[in-house]
Amino acid sequence: MARMAAFIVxxxxxxxxxxxxxFMRDTLYSKLIEPFPWLWLQFIVGIILFVIGLGFFAGFLLHRDRKKGKVAPKFQKETK
Structure with missing residues (x-):
């Protein structure tokens, strides 16, 4: 069950x-999708969604690898 929850997350x-x-691809081909009134807004929303999604995934992997001790010393969290 925990693996299924992690998969969904x-x-x-x-x-x-x-x-x-x-969204970014459709903007480059000048195809406007319905909820967006302008192409530039569609592109900005696409960038934001991409960065948030990729950042969350990368942060999850970094957190997991830190717990297992598989990261380079410069990525280790400092303990006080």
């Missing part, structure tokens, strides 16, 4: 990043 940002890529 990682699936949501992956879908967000995929939607961001789709």
């Amino acid at each position: 990682l699936l949501i940002p992956a879908i967000m990043a995929g939607a961001g890529i789709k």
Whole structure:
């Protein structure tokens, strides 16, 4: 059950990043999707979704690898 929950938690940002890529691609081909009134707004929303989705996924991987001790010393968290 825990693996399924982790999969769902990682699936949501992956879908967000995929939607961001789709919005940016559609902007480059001048295809305006319905909820957006302007192409530039569609592109900005695409960038935001992509960065948030990718950042969440990368942070999750970094957190997991820190727990297992598989990161370079410069990425280790400082303990006080």
